[in-house]
Amino acid sequence: LMKQVPVATEMRMGADGLMDRTKAKSIINVDCSFGLEQALEIKSAVPDAELIVVSMGPPSFDQSLRKAIAMVFDGAVLLSDRRLGGSDTFATGLSLASLLKNVILSKDPSDPYIIFAGRQTTDGDTAHVPSQVAENIGIPQATFVEHVEYHGKYLKVRRVIEGGHQILKVPVPCLISVAPSAVPARRPTLVDTIRSRKIQIETLTLDHIGVSPDQVGLAGSPTVVAKA
Numbered sequence: 001l002m003k004q005v006p007v008a009t010e011m012r013m014g015a016d017g018l019m020d021r022t023k024a025k026s027i028i029n030v031d032c033s034f035g036l037e038q039a040l041e042i043k044s045a046v047p048d049a050e051l052i053v054v055s056m057g058p059p060s061f062d063q064s065l066r067k068a069i070a071m072v073f074d075g076a077v078l079l080s081d082r083r084l085g086g087s088d089t090f091a092t093g094l095s096l097a098s099l100l101k102n103v104i105l106s107k108d109p110s111d112p113y114i115i116f117a118g119r120q121t122t123d124g125d126t127a128h129v130p131s132q133v134a135e136n137i138g139i140p141q142a143t144f145v146e147h148v149e150y151h152g153k154y155l156k157v158r159r160v161i162e163g164g165h166q167i168l169k170v171p172v173p174c175l176i177s178v179a180p181s182a183v184p185a186r187r188p189t190l191v192d193t194i195r196s197r198k199i200q201i202e203t204l205t206l207d208h209i210g211v212s213p214d215q216v217g218l219a220g221s222p223t224v225v226a227k228a
Helices: 030-045 060-067 087-102 129-137 192-196
Strands: 002-007 026-028 052-056 075-079 116-120 143-151 154-161 164-172 174-178 202-204
Touching: 002 202, 026 030, 026 060, 030 075, 030 116, 030 143, 052 060, 052 087, 052 164, 060 075, 060 192, 075 087, 116 129, 129 143, 129 164, 129 174, 154 174, 164 174
Parallel strands: 052 075, 075 202, 116 174, 143 174
Antiparallel strands: 002 026, 143 154, 154 164
């Protein structure tokens, strides 16, 4: 899971209490880059694994998805629909989980998967969405993870806690949200950057994921920004 965010120094709130992204430069959210790298680390342990980067946002997210593909991801899926505008983390978690369950993840229980996400985003700082995605899908999760070891049917992870670390065995399938103390993202090569321009990004809407408009956007969001 990856999000494109405005550069922190250029963020502005609109009069409606929503983030105005129209005039700010955009980048891959920093924490998300650590999640992308962890997926690539798994690829080195499981060479036949398929890596798909998934995002929810406007068509302009295309640029960041291609940067992720250039890190040697196999493909990208963008959930983009004006009816998603104004979604809070609750509606976002539902939408992404529905996209994953209904479109992307295999229905074959013998085909395992791991979902990686960044700890949180710089334009929200809630750290809600990874946990909400895991809960909506119904899979185990570990948060604030800085090291992952692949052991087939489970992951051995080290997560940051107050005053130290915690070692967990997390059964696969699972969701891991990655802390920024993990391995930094690698730089794409020129060859892979050129390759990323040729790969078609699959763009889907609410009509593809089985979520009704009243469950997302402002109507489906139980929280609103009253003042910033």
